[in-house]
Amino acid sequence: MKKMGLGILLLFVLLILGACGAKEETAAPADKNANETEKEIVIDKELEEAKAKFEPLGEIPVPADNPMTEDKIELGKTLYFDPRLSGNNVQSCMSCHAPGAGYGDGMAKFIGFEGFNGPRNSPTIINSGYYPSNFWDGRAGSLEEQALGPIQSEVEMNQDLDELVIELNGVPTYVERFNTVFNDKISADNIAKAIAAFERTIVIADTAFDRYLQGEEDAISVDAKEGMKLFAGKAGCISCHAGPLLSDYNYHNLGMSGDEGRFAVTGNEEDKGKFRTSGLRGVAHTAPFMHDGSLETLNDVIAYYNEGGGKHPNKSVQMKPLNLTDKEINSLVAFLESMSGELPVVEKPEIPSN
Numbered sequence: 001m002k003k004m005g006l007g008i009l010l011l012f013v014l015l016i017l018g019a020c021g022a023k024e025e026t027a028a029p030a031d032k033n034a035n036e037t038e039k040e041i042v043i044d045k046e047l048e049e050a051k052a053k054f055e056p057l058g059e060i061p062v063p064a065d066n067p068m069t070e071d072k073i074e075l076g077k078t079l080y081f082d083p084r085l086s087g088n089n090v091q092s093c094m095s096c097h098a099p100g101a102g103y104g105d106g107m108a109k110f111i112g113f114e115g116f117n118g119p120r121n122s123p124t125i126i127n128s129g130y131y132p133s134n135f136w137d138g139r140a141g142s143l144e145e146q147a148l149g150p151i152q153s154e155v156e157m158n159q160d161l162d163e164l165v166i167e168l169n170g171v172p173t174y175v176e177r178f179n180t181v182f183n184d185k186i187s188a189d190n191i192a193k194a195i196a197a198f199e200r201t202i203v204i205a206d207t208a209f210d211r212y213l214q215g216e217e218d219a220i221s222v223d224a225k226e227g228m229k230l231f232a233g234k235a236g237c238i239s240c241h242a243g244p245l246l247s248d249y250n251y252h253n254l255g256m257s258g259d260e261g262r263f264a265v266t267g268n269e270e271d272k273g274k275f276r277t278s279g280l281r282g283v284a285h286t287a288p289f290m291h292d293g294s295l296e297t298l299n300d301v302i303a304y305y306n307e308g309g310g311k312h313p314n315k316s317v318q319m320k321p322l323n324l325t326d327k328e329i330n331s332l333v334a335f336l337e338s339m340s341g342e343l344p345v346v347e348k349p350e351i352p353s354n
Contacts, residue, residue: 047225050232054213057205057244057281060129066144066193068200072181076198078349079191084167085151087113087158093150093195096122099346102285103202108293113158119259121293126282126344129200130245136275136291138251139265147195148188161188173352204282207341220338226328227335235305235322235332245279246339252277255310255319256292272314284340298333 062068079085080093091113096105103124105111110118120136128134134146150156151164168174168186178186181194211219220228231237240248251262251274262271275291289295295304306329309319324332 046229050229051213053232053238053242054209054228054246055244056210056213057127057130057203060127060200060203062129062200063142063144066197068197069181071177072194072197073201074198074349075177075181076194076196077346078177078351079195080198081348082351084171085157085159085164087160091157093147094348096150096156097125099343102126102282102287102343104286106287108288110156112153112155116155118155120291121288123278124282124286125199125202126204126286127245127279128202129196130279131247131276132249133276137262137265138276143196143199144189144192147192147199161191164188164191171352171354202344202346204341204344207281207339209281209335209339210341212338221334223331223334224338225335227331227333227338230324230328230332231335234328235302235324236318237305237332239318240277241280246281247277247279250277251275252316252318253312253314254290254304255308255312255315256290256294257310257312259291261291270314273312274314280336280339282340282343284337285343298336299329302329302332 083089083092085092096110097103098105103126105122107122109120110122112118123136128146129143131143132141134140134143135149140146140149148161151159152161165186165188168178168191174186178184178190178194182190184190208219208224231241240250240252242248251271253261253273254275256273259275260272262274262276263269265271284298287296287298289298289301295301302324305319306322306324308321309315
């Protein structure tokens with residue numbers, strides 16, 4: 001009887017110990033889940049802080065003296081594709097800013113009038129209407145001024161504006177369309193306004209990056225989210241690529257030699273070798289990169305910044321080695337690709353005959 005009592009007591013103790021062990025086993029996963037949740041909150045907070053530094057592109061600014069109308073845009077598109085705008089009737093605006101090449105030409109440096117080898121890369125016209133000034137060196141104060149620049153340039157399209165007006169006046173369709181759009185005759189000013197109106201329609205604003213900003217959490221990849229943190233943090237890209245256009249609208253020397261850049265416009269020594277900060281929506285469509293087209297891929301661009309840029313004596317103090325790993329470089333590229341969106345589709349219009 002005494003032995004039976006001891007046996008029951010021993011069984012009771014074992015049951016209690018087993019129950020305690022079971023509680024500990026069930027408690028451990030709960031603690032683990034709590035730690036994982038806490039870790040996820042920290043990561044999300046870092047990402048949300050980075051995300052808060054970006055903003056949507058918004059509506060494109062339109063000058064009061066050049067309102068957008070469908071007829072004006074169509075006229076501008078026709079002029080954009082018309083080789084009459086060049087002195088030899090061979091080149092058009094589209095020659096260096098082709099829809100299929102990201103509205104650039106896909107070459108390191110442009111090929112100009114009669115095969116002239118240009119000194120710079122043809123900048124894309126994607127979102128060009130958002131810039132307060134145009135060209136790599138900012139020499140054009142408006143998109144209208146920019147539109148006439150290449151037409152007159154001896155090394156680009158080499159067309160005298162007065163002769164162009166005479167030539168277009170010989171095309172009845174153009175005479176009628178200019179009268180309809182402007183209630184005015186053909187003039188250099190109206191040509192510029194029409195082309196600028198068309199160029200303001202070449203906009204990339206709906207990207208995976210923009211959808212993510214709007215709250216679509218799965219719009220960009222995990223790698224792109226890591227890239228966003230780096231862009232706004234360790235890599236410091238946002239110091240220049242900020243604001244709605246992802247550009248500070250300013251000019252910087254990245255260490256590249258061989259071109260005086262903004263200095264040729266201002267004459268200020270401090271502007272030697274400085275070039276405009278490019279906006280980044282659509283960037284993956286616009287290779288090769290930089291004012292001289294010397295960097296072929298986005299990986300090359302990030303690698304160049306990672307090394308701290310070149311050795312130009314006027315190089316920006318912001319250009320310093322970033323110490324990014326290969327994985328971090330790939331994450332930054334993924335983030336840039338998330339900003340690229342779809343290219344606007346433009347079909348070549350029918351060019352009026354004489």
